[in-house]
Amino acid sequence: MRSRISRGIGHEVGHVTARHSVRQYSANQLTNFGIALGSIFIPDANQTTNQITQLFGSALLRGYGREHELEADRLGAEYLARSGYNPNAMLDVIGVLKDQEIFEKEVAQSEGREARAYHGVFSTHPANDKRLQEVVNTAKKLSEETSSANYVGLEEYMSYMDNLIYGDSPRDGILRGHRFFHKELGFSMSFPWKWNVANYPDRLLLTAPNGEAIIQITAEDINKKLSIRDFMIQRMGLNNLERESSLNINGLNAYTGISVISNKQGAQPTRFTVIYFEQRAYIIAGRSKVAKKFSKFDQTIIDTAKSFHKLTKNEEELAKPMRLKVLEANNETRFSSLARQSPLENHAESKLRLLNGYYPNGEPNKGNLLKIVE
Numbered sequence: 001m002r003s004r005i006s007r008g009i010g011h012e013v014g015h016v017t018a019r020h021s022v023r024q025y026s027a028n029q030l031t032n033f034g035i036a037l038g039s040i041f042i043p044d045a046n047q048t049t050n051q052i053t054q055l056f057g058s059a060l061l062r063g064y065g066r067e068h069e070l071e072a073d074r075l076g077a078e079y080l081a082r083s084g085y086n087p088n089a090m091l092d093v094i095g096v097l098k099d100q101e102i103f104e105k106e107v108a109q110s111e112g113r114e115a116r117a118y119h120g121v122f123s124t125h126p127a128n129d130k131r132l133q134e135v136v137n138t139a140k141k142l143s144e145e146t147s148s149a150n151y152v153g154l155e156e157y158m159s160y161m162d163n164l165i166y167g168d169s170p171r172d173g174i175l176r177g178h179r180f181f182h183k184e185l186g187f188s189m190s191f192p193w194k195w196n197v198a199n200y201p202d203r204l205l206l207t208a209p210n211g212e213a214i215i216q217i218t219a220e221d222i223n224k225k226l227s228i229r230d231f232m233i234q235r236m237g238l239n240n241l242e243r244e245s246s247l248n249i250n251g252l253n254a255y256t257g258i259s260v261i262s263n264k265q266g267a268q269p270t271r272f273t274v275i276y277f278e279q280r281a282y283i284i285a286g287r288s289k290v291a292k293k294f295s296k297f298d299q300t301i302i303d304t305a306k307s308f309h310k311l312t313k314n315e316e317e318l319a320k321p322m323r324l325k326v327l328e329a330n331n332e333t334r335f336s337s338l339a340r341q342s343p344l345e346n347h348a349e350s351k352l353r354l355l356n357g358y359y360p361n362g363e364p365n366k367g368n369l370l371k372i373v374e
Helices: 003-017 020-028 047-062 066-082 089-111 130-145 154-161 228-235 291-306 335-340 348-356
Strands: 174-176 179-182 187-190 196-200 203-207 213-221 242-249 252-263 266-277 280-288 322-328 369-373
Touching: 089 348, 154 322, 154 369, 213 291, 228 242, 228 252, 228 266, 228 280, 242 291, 252 291, 266 291, 280 291, 335 348, 348 369
Parallel strands: none
Antiparallel strands: 174 179, 179 187, 196 203, 203 213, 213 280, 242 252, 252 266, 266 280, 322 369
């Protein structure tokens, strides 16, 4: 079966069976984590939703901690051994996570933002971590007591990778540089240069360099009996709109205004723009990290909303996802040349190296199977 996938699944199942999210919640009591995305803009956001987001978001952003990670690795290696896989594979998968962490830190530094670490508990590469090796050796003893656990299945794994979607799914929309295309919903937008864009299933979150401002884009089903202004007041609870006005954005009805939202950071002026398109209301909300800098970013927030338009025929091709393609390396294959031919726009060579376990250096040998992006 797909041994590389099994390694990662084994590790994550280890977190679940050891109840690390719940245990971390009890230990930290959600202190000092900040406000969930859902409550950044809407003053009456549901408190329970806020806590759930914090519970799992904290683990995603900061990791579970060294003891929890080691326990998950131990359980994951044990599951691999019991399933007939070589538990040494756990070292490989954690090595991939470590390489990804190193790459993320380098990119974050160049973009002037905080790195989003995942495993993040090993000061050295996992292959040199004695405690992790002890974890794997314990699982190896289990495999010796039960059955042979040496299955790798690289060729089968690579066959599953061929033609797999890479990056954004069409269902969530496709990000190309600073432009966003959503074929299913039929719209496109442009985002500010050098802003970081996170494409979640239920929202887009744009972050300015150094985290100085954020823009959030969501969509809700609309009641056409409501005017856009009434939608903002009745459905969004924005009763204190200022500097409000109707807009025509590329032939679509829209409404914009500023509302002062009170939260843990104090009173925050926030620009809201709502656009009616087909059966949905698209909500573009933005604010600065520091209230006194709001005027610096307000026009950027408005321009982002004004970029919203119906997807054109020419843009439909750009709305298609990138896919993985498996190829066999020859004597001339180099990651630098593969990167030049790749549609990946930023750090293409590093991303291809990460995909294939050659980060930060090294070249494939003739006959090696590689994953590229087309």
